[in-house]
Amino acid sequence: xxxxxxxxxxxxxxxxxxxxxxxxxxxxxxxxxxxxxxxxxxxxxxxxxxxxxxxxxxxxxxxxxxxxxxxxxxxxxxxxxxxxxxxxxxxxxxxxxxxxxxxxxxxxxxxxxxxxxxxxxxxxxxxxxxxxxxxxxxxxxxxxxxxxxxxxxxxxxxxxxxxxxxxxxxxxxxxxxxxxxxxxxxxxxxxxxxxxxxxxxxxxxxxxxxxxxxxxxxxxxxxxxxxxxxxxxxxxxxxxxxxxxxxxxxxxxxxxxxxxxxxxxxxxxxxxxxxxxxxxxxxxxxxxxxxxxxxxxxxxxxxxxxxxxxxxxxxxxxxxxxxxxxxxxxxxxxxxxxxxxxxxxxxxxxxxxxxxxxxxxxxxxxxxxxxxxxxxxxxxxxxxxxxxxxxxxxxxxxxxxxxxxxxxxxxxxxxxxxxxxxxxxxxxxxxxxxxxxxxxxxxxxxxxxxxxxxxxxxxxxxxxxxxxxxxxxxxxxxxxxxxxxxxxxxxxxxxxxxxxxxxxxxxxxxxxxxxxxxxxxxxxxxxxxxxxxxxxxxxxxxxxxxxxxxxxxxxxxxxxxxxxxxxxxxxxxxxxxxxxxxxxxxxxxxxxxxxxxxxxxxxxxxxxxxxxxxxxxxxxxxxxxxxxxxxxxxxxxxxxxxxxxxxxxxxxxxxxxxxxxxxxxxxxxxxxxxxxxxxxxxxxxxxxxxxxxxxxxxxxxxxxxxxxxxxxxxxxxxxxxxxxxxxxxxxxxxxxxxxxxxxxxxxxxxxxxxxxxxxxxxxxxxxxxxxxxxxxxxxxxxxxxxxxxxxxxxxxxxxxxxxxxxxxxxxxxxxxxxxxxxxxxxxxxxxxxxxxxxxxxxxxxxxxxxxxxxxxxxxxxxxxxxxxxxxxxxxxxxxxxxxxxxxxxxxxxxxxxxxxxxxxxxxxxxxxxxxxxxxxxxxxxxxxxxxxxxxxxxx
Numbered sequence: 041x042x043x044x045x046x047x048x049x050x051x052x053x054x055x056x057x058x059x060x061x062x063x064x065x066x067x068x069x070x071x072x073x074x075x076x077x078x079x080x081x082x083x084x085x086x087x088x089x090x091x092x093x094x095x096x097x098x099x100x101x102x103x104x105x106x107x108x109x110x111x112x113x114x115x116x117x118x119x120x121x122x123x124x125x126x127x128x129x130x131x132x133x134x135x136x137x138x139x140x141x142x143x144x145x146x147x148x149x150x151x152x153x154x155x156x157x158x159x160x161x162x163x164x165x166x167x168x169x170x171x172x173x174x175x176x177x178x179x180x181x182x183x184x185x186x187x188x189x190x191x192x193x194x195x196x197x198x199x200x201x202x203x204x205x206x207x208x209x210x211x212x213x214x215x216x217x218x219x220x221x222x223x224x225x226x227x228x229x230x231x232x233x234x235x236x237x238x239x240x241x242x243x244x245x246x247x248x249x250x251x252x253x254x255x256x257x258x259x260x261x262x263x264x265x266x267x268x269x270x271x272x273x274x275x276x277x278x279x280x281x282x283x284x285x286x287x288x289x290x291x292x293x294x295x296x297x298x299x300x301x302x303x304x305x306x307x308x309x310x311x312x313x314x315x316x317x318x319x320x321x322x323x324x325x326x327x328x329x330x331x332x333x334x335x336x337x338x339x340x341x342x343x344x345x346x347x348x349x350x351x352x353x354x355x356x357x358x359x360x361x362x363x364x365x366x367x368x369x370x371x372x373x374x375x376x377x378x379x380x381x382x383x384x385x386x387x388x389x390x391x392x393x394x395x396x397x398x399x400x401x402x403x404x405x406x407x408x409x410x411x412x413x414x415x416x417x418x419x420x421x422x423x424x425x426x427x428x429x430x431x432x433x434x435x436x437x438x439x440x441x442x443x444x445x446x447x448x449x450x451x452x453x454x455x456x457x458x459x460x461x462x463x464x465x466x467x468x469x470x471x472x473x474x475x476x477x478x479x480x481x482x483x484x485x486x487x488x489x490x491x492x493x494x495x496x497x498x499x500x501x502x503x504x505x506x507x508x509x510x511x512x513x514x515x516x517x518x519x520x521x522x523x524x525x526x527x528x529x530x531x532x533x534x535x536x537x538x539x540x541x542x543x544x545x546x547x548x549x550x551x552x553x554x555x556x557x558x559x560x561x562x563x564x565x566x567x568x569x570x571x572x573x574x575x576x577x578x579x580x581x582x583x584x585x586x587x588x589x590x591x592x593x594x595x596x597x598x599x600x601x602x603x604x605x606x607x608x609x610x611x612x613x614x615x616x617x618x619x620x621x622x623x624x625x626x627x628x629x630x631x632x633x634x635x636x637x638x639x640x641x642x643x644x645x646x647x648x649x650x651x652x653x654x655x656x657x658x659x660x661x662x663x664x665x666x667x668x669x670x671x672x673x674x675x676x677x678x679x680x681x682x683x684x685x686x687x688x689x690x691x692x693x694x695x696x697x698x699x700x701x702x703x704x705x706x707x708x709x710x711x712x713x714x715x716x717x718x719x720x721x722x723x724x725x726x727x728x729x730x731x732x733x734x735x736x737x738x739x740x741x742x743x744x745x746x747x748x749x750x751x752x753x754x755x756x757x758x759x760x761x762x763x764x765x766x767x768x769x770x771x772x773x774x775x776x777x778x779x780x781x782x783x784x785x786x787x788x789x790x791x792x793x794x795x796x797x798x799x800x801x802x803x804x805x806x807x808x809x810x811x812x813x814x815x816x817x818x819x820x821x822x823x824x825x826x827x828x829x830x831x832x833x834x835x836x837x838x839x840x841x842x843x844x845x846x847x848x849x850x851x852x853x854x855x856x857x858x859x860x861x862x863x864x865x866x867x868x869x870x871x872x873x874x875x876x877x878x879x880x881x882x883x884x885x886x887x888x889x890x891x892x893x894x895x896x897x898x899x900x901x902x903x904x905x906x907x908x909x910x911x912x913x914x915x916x917x918x919x920x921x922x923x924x925x926x927x928x929x930x931x932x933x934x935x936x937x938x939x940x941x942x943x944x945x946x947x948x949x950x951x952x953x954x955x956x957x958x959x960x961x962x963x964x965x966x967x968x969x970x971x972x973x974x975x976x977x978x979x
Contacts (some may be wrong), residue, residue, distance in 0.1 A: 117157030147199030159203030338456030458498025493532030534578030769817030862899025
């Protein structure tokens with residue numbers, strides 16, 4: 041007998057589902073959510089939820105009105121999907137035959153929302169259980185969507201095709217796997233192509249969207265059907281449905297990436313088509329998809345040249361699309377002076393620690409990027425909240441200006457085309473600029489300024505003759521009554537800051553660069569917060585371009601920054617930190633003047649005192665202070681104790697919270713960025729201060745500094761470990777006496793990090809950055825611990841050999857590995873000498889291109905000592921060794937190292953005495969190497 045629900049539990053479940061999505065009674069909502077969570081443990085819960093989802097008419101018997109009926113059924117779908125997602129190993133033991141039948145029937149529901157939710161549940165079932173767990177599903181969905189029986193309702197076709205689209209999007213890999221000699225995709229693609237002929241526009245759109253899910257995968261099924269896909273695309277190109285044409289645009293954009301050869305022959309017709317679609321004023325989403333085609337082609341080096349003959353068609357439509365739409369104009373016009381208003385919580389963006397540059401044997405500085413981007417990252421909304429479209433986004437931001445849209449895409453495409461075609465793009469753009477830069481309507485002026493900024497990088501040579509007239513006009517726009525004009529002008533001026541800051545004549549710099557700098561600085565205190573933000577971003581960009589040329593102006597710049605610290609609200613404080621740290625990065629020790637310190641640091645410390653340890657604002661603040669500490673050097677000492685102590689507290693608190701989460705899954709895991717930014721600031725302080733002072737900070741740390749570092753070195757996060765090993769190396773360089781007593785517990789952890797087998801495949805790039813820093817710190821420890829490394833040499837050697845022998849390892853990691861290996865050899869050459877034949881050749885190949893530094897010199901001292909103990913092992917790469925010796929001789933003036941010169945001398949003379957026919961051997965070298973060896977080493 042088929043399973044049937046009991047009335048009482050069903051009524052109870054319906055009540056909980058209703059309360060869980062109702063905001064009227066928060067206590068009832070919390071209780072309902074708790075009870076629904078507990079119900080997941082019952083094996084019958086999935087049946088009850090599926091029954092509730094699929095039996096709308098029966099639920100009316102429980103007294104639900106139409107609105108509550110849809111609400112409860114939607115809640116049932118969401119809970120069913122989440123229950124399926126949450127099932128662990130027990131999922132395989134579930135009997136879901138009943139659930140399968142009911143969610144399939146829900147695809148026939150008259151309510152689109154219920155059909156969409158049913159499709160989401162079906163997709164999750166396939167994703168969780170796999171294709172084979174429901175083998176009849178795909179044939180059934182394809183038959184329903186294609187109306188194979190001839191009597192399937194239009195609503196059911198839409199529901200089935202919507203579900204199929206979700207399955208295709210969520211299960212791309214599994215649908216292209218081999219199952220008993222068959223790949224589901226080989227059957228699905230031809231059937232989807234047939235369904236694109238459906239009389240139902242939604243079905244056609246979903247079918248094409250499903251095909252689009254697989255085009256980027258370059259699977260064999262798509263490759264085989266590619267000509268048929270192209271034929272259908274050309275047929276659907278003039279479809280009356282905007283949704284279908286939107287997916288046609290996406291198809292061609294995907295093809296640009298994977299098969300540009302299929303697109304190139306049709307470029308002339310495609311240009312006309314995409315220009316027409318981008319001018320569709322009724323559907324901005326369609327216009328945006330069309331604009332993204334230009335962006336994609338422009339970034340494809342093989343296909344981009346084919347756009348050259350059509351710039352006079354493409355550029356005008358991009359310029360047209362950069363004007364604000366009427367709705368935006370009404371929203372922006374007369375934008376309020378809101379600088380004194382507090383930010384709303386939804387205005388504050390999540391903050392994350394920036395990606396760091398891995399340490400190198402030459403230096404250990406962390407990089408930053410102050411470039412201003414044209415586009416913003418799109419965030420995907422959950423498909424449970426969509427209307428059935430896949431890969432749709434509303435940008436997910438409370439601030440409309442942060443969303444990716446036609447205007448931004450067009451500007452980005454113009455930027456890319458300018459970078460490829462240079463003056464040819466400016467020639468087409470110039471008439472538009474002439475007509476609109478001084479236009480009486482501000483939206484036209486604003487779009488013209490946006491265009492000026494967009495072509496800056498690519499058309500600089502063509503624009504430069506116009507800049508003496510253009511820059512003063514742009515500076516005048518900084519005082520425009522419309523905030524949006526002031527905003528875009530700040531951004532555009534920032535794009536030309538490289539030109540202004542590199543002017544050779546002092547009079548030219550005084551005429552253009554100084555007013556540009558002053559104008560942007562003044563806008564940082566604009567009456568409008570969005571203008572403040574744009575000005576601060578532009579000034580960070582100017583700092584990147586001007587670099588040390590800003591040194592004479594540090595006084596007024598710092599004073600303006602301090603004014604901003606006093607007036608900015610929370611959101612803009614983040615970009616202000618970027619301005620401060622970028623200045624510190626590029627002018628460096630010039631900030632260490634006492635008057636500048638006395639101006640800047642009280643404002644920073646005041647803000648530092650205001651921000652809580654668990655605020656997301658602490659991330660950019662800690663990063664900013666890292667750069668400031670580095671720039672100030674030992675002058676940072678008066679502020680170091682409080683900052684250092686707080687970093688230790690944040691690290692300790694984060695580690696404690698993480699341990700608590702491991703023991704209680706209900707707790708939220710703390711962000712790893714608390715650890716990363718604190719570790720990085722500790723590194724900066726230890727490098728900045730005199731060793732005696734930084735040593736005292738470490739010595740007085742509570743909890744003990746190196747105990748916390750040990751925990752961080754074993755953290756599961758790559759970012760945390762990357763920063764931890766950078767800090768370990770900095771301690772070796774600057775405060776080795778304080779580090780040395782802890783080496784017996786730290787080195788075994790360091791050794792495990794050198795094992796490539798411990799890297800996770802899903803995050804291999806960051807994994808290599810960790811190993812890079814581990815190699816670097818290993819070398820720094822080895823050169824100071826000397827013979828104390830003896831117990832660890834064999835194990836370290838095996839892992840370093842694994843690194844330099846693996847062709848997948850990035851160059852920088854290999855370089856740090858061979859330098860660590862060479863430095864081990866300085867005092868442990870006897871242990872490494874028997875292995876010389878294994879590593880000599882890759883050592884010489886990898887270290888050769890490395891710039892000559894003290895670290896490379898140390899490595900060669902160690903390598904030479906190993907060679908001296910086992911000279912016969914060099915037989916396979918002796919010529920390479922002599923070349924390396926000659927290369928050193930050419931750089932010996934810049935690396936005056938007596939130990940290194942002597943070690944080369946001893947080995948070369950030794951080989952001269954060891955090789956019977958030395959002169960013929962020497963003739964295998966280039967003549968300049970022979971001359972250098974004879975002159976430097978008396979050969």
